[in-house]
Amino acid sequence: MLLDEGLATSTGLAIEDGLTAIVDAAVDLTRAQYGVLLLVKSSGGLEVTVARDAQRVSLPLDQVHVSYSVLELVMCSRRDVIVDETRAESSISREASAARLGLHSAVAIPVKSRARSSADKLPLIKVLGMTITERRRELLRVLYLANRMPSSSFLSLDHKVLRILTREAALVIENARLFATAREKARLDHEVEITSQIQRQLQPARFPQLPELEVTGFTVECHAVGGDCFDVIELSGGRHGLFVGDIAGKGIPASLLATLLQGVIGIIGALDLPLEEVISRVNLYLCERSAGDRYATLFYAVLDSAGRFDYVNAGHVPALIRRCSGGVETLESSNFPVGMFSHAQYTRETAEIEPATPLLCIPTASPKPETAAANFSRRRGDFNTFCRGSMARRWIASSRPSVLECGPLRKTRRNRMTSPFSPCTIVGTRQ
């Protein structure tokens, strides 16, 4: 019979089926009139989940009679409790509630998890204000078996067999939990994958082809989803808006806000307002719709065909321009990030991108504060390594940079798996 129960466990039957089979087996073994399995709720209360009679028929859960004083004893002691009016050596004297129910004998056995839980600590010793605790097994269920017949007694029970049954019950419950956890994880992974696909699809599919300039951009993913975004917005008169943004935080919350930010920039940017006005409106929009600790750094620029480059750097990592001389110019932030302060004012700066200017690079690392903290903690070498330090500067200052050389950079960065820093918009002269 135990083998049958083991089979029920391993074949992945629904948890209710597995537990019902175990209650039936327990009733058969003990010759009880009925058996009940009670769920131990997180509040400490009990709830009847399975009730079966000796004919293997389910009983109405709300009409099952159990002795709560017996159950209380099991909950407190976490040990088997037997009530038997016929024998003096029963583990406890007949309980009042058992008497009210007309029970002649009852047995209640705790169903405990197999592993000891660190969250469920039992005070062991209290000395000098300190409590030494030991980890104990989580109480999952209580198996309750009852007899109203005076001739029946549980005192001669084979406890070992009953304990094996309760261990089987614990196994069924834990397997079901693991299965539920695995299913939930698979569902979340699937949703993250869909989110990631949507994020990738939101990236510009094509870049503007200008007489003197070539624009491109790419994203290096360090996590499935993240708070980085970039876009190119076509404006009147051959001008283009270039946007790179980075939401503070990680994962799906950041990716949701990144999508929102990209959409808002796309809509407001297309109005072709002065840049500072565009960013002020974006800021106001985010302040009204996001929690106080959610914000974004962004770099938004408008580039015209003559090479005039107006930009607002809102707390973002500096863009880098490689000049003909080989020197690298940085376009630093002089503004608040967006989404922090609704009253924030933004200022626009201007730079010239002469036809001979080899390269402009607008990266996103982790948001500016985080990346600036790289050297601070010496824990990671992401942005400072890339932008201020070796990689980007070396790359951008190299003798013949072109947008086509993004490939090796991308590869290098991916291989290095540097910490979360990703999209990079590159504007370069056509070679």
Added chain:
Amino acid sequence: MPLRMTEEELDSITAVAMKGQIVLGEESNAFREKIEGLLVAGKKRIVLNVANVTYIDATGVGSLVASYHSARSHGATLKLANLGSKFREILQMTRLLTVFDTYDSEAAAIQSFAKSRRAQA
């Protein structure tokens, strides 16, 4: 390294010494809860000593700003003391140096509260 915060009450000014990182997760939550707790307890003058903050990420900065907003709504003032060069750089980049009052030492921050109280009197 988890964020450790110890507070000290000096003449109705609460100085919170912070040690560790203010990053996404438990640390930034703990920081928010700490400040929220102080504000709910009616503390109006708070100095954050960040000398031993070894790292702050974007979420940490967000928590700092959220605490700033929260303090203002409670009629309280939050001041920062002992900013390291990188912490200062972060606040510079995000222009938060124009928002937070910052001091070179905890004593200077505490003294500034006393001065403003004298000025009000």
